[in-house]
Amino acid sequence: MNVERLKQIQSELPADVTLVAVSKTRTKEEVDEAYQAGCTIFGENKVQEIIAKYDKNYHWHMIGHLQRNKVKQVLPLVDMIQSLDSLSLAKEIEKQAAKIEKNIAVLVEVNISQEENKTGLPKEDVLDFIAQCKESFPHIDIQGLMCVGPNTSDTVYIAECFEQVHQLFLEAKKQYGDSIRWLSMGMSADWKIAVKHGSNMVRIGSDIFGPRNYQI
Ligand SMILES: *Cc1c(COP(=O)(O)O)cnc(C)c1O
Numbered sequence: 001m002n003v004e005r006l007k008q009i010q011s012e013l014p015a016d017v018t019l020v021a022v023s024k025t026r027t028k029e030e031v032d033e034a035y036q037a038g039c040t041i042f043g044e045n046k047v048q049e050i051i052a053k054y055d056k057n058y059h060w061h062m063i064g065h066l067q068r069n070k071v072k073q074v075l076p077l078v079d080m081i082q083s084l085d086s087l088s089l090a091k092e093i094e095k096q097a098a099k100i101e102k103n104i105a106v107l108v109e110v111n112i113s114q115e116e117n118k119t120g121l122p123k124e125d126v127l128d129f130i131a132q133c134k135e136s137f138p139h140i141d142i143q144g145l146m147c148v149g150p151n152t153s154d155t156v157y158i159a160e161c162f163e164q165v166h167q168l169f170l171e172a173k174k175q176y177g178d179s180i181r182w183l184s185m186g187m188s189a190d191w192k193i194a195v196k197h198g199s200n201m202v203r204i205g206s207d208i209f210g211p212r213n214y215q216i
Contacts (some may be wrong), residue, residue, distance in 0.1 A: 001026075001033045001209050009207060017195055020061055022205030025212050029054045036206060043082070043203050047074045052179060063146070063184075063203055066193075068092040073125070080105040082146040082184055083201075085119045090140060092134055097139035099200045105143045106133075107184055110168065112161040113150035120147065123168055130172055144182030145169050149190045159193050162186075166198035 006021075013019060021039040023031045024046065031042055031053050044050045045064020054060070054077055061080045071092045074081075084090060084106045097104050108130060111120030119128055126145070133142050147165045149158050162185055173180040186194025188207035193204065204211055 001030045001037070002207075003037045006034065006037050006208050008040070009204060012192075012193065013202070016151070016200055018182075018201045020063070020201060021208055022063065022187070022203050023053065023054075024049060024064070024205065024207065026209050028055075030209055031055070031058070039208070040121045041052075041079075043205075045083075050074060051076055072096045075102065075104060076100060078104075080107065080143075082107040083109045083119065084133075084140075084142075085109045085111075085121055087129070087132070090137055094137040094139050101139075103139050103141050105141050107144050107146040107182055108142060110134075110145055110147040110165050112147045112165050115150065118148060123164060126168055127172060130176070134176070142176075142180070144180050144184065145172065146182075146184040148186065149187065149194065155190075155193060158190050159197060162194050162197035163198065169198060 020041045020043040021034050022043040024044050035058060041059040041061060042206055043061045043063040047070040050060050054071045059079045060077055061082050062074055062078050066089060068089055075096050109120035109124050110126055111118045116190055119210050130142050131138050145165055150161055165185060169183045183198040183199050184201040186202040188204050191202040191204060
């Protein structure tokens, strides 16, 4: 893990932008090191990894596609699920959250670039989906939107995508007020663009921990 780089990122991030350190594929020792250096929220995309590295003193966010059969295991461990992408998943989260009487903070994942390998709802469906969740699932606290930027070096296109999600976020905020508070966008390669377009939560992995051996 690169403490210098982390300090650099922390100094460049505006004060109102929250950093999620994406610790997928990293060891518990690396997570501990990042915690010592000031990271408090860790993002993971696999339930097994959260279980393996779990530490109750840290905050954990599920940021990857969540299978319904893993909801029960992960729910007690995480502070936020950033990757709600279907009604069937929402139903399962509600069911398991009700059982353990936990209100869980959730972000709706938007598939903005319509790339086939990306999860998330099409942006046209997002507002109706939020309305349905707010109406039907009392244990799900929808707090905003998450998206993964397009996989391209075309910064103009990346900015366009982020701005579309930003507009959607503002629309949701208009309807639901301050319960909609998080716009989670931006990773190592594009977080500066994301912050310019309204992101207040960035998810940074390789820029903090170094390159991953494999892409997930
Ligand atoms: C891996 C991942 C990140 C972090 O990516 P880096 O390029 O390593 O910063 C952020 N968000 C999601 C959903 C991811 O899967």
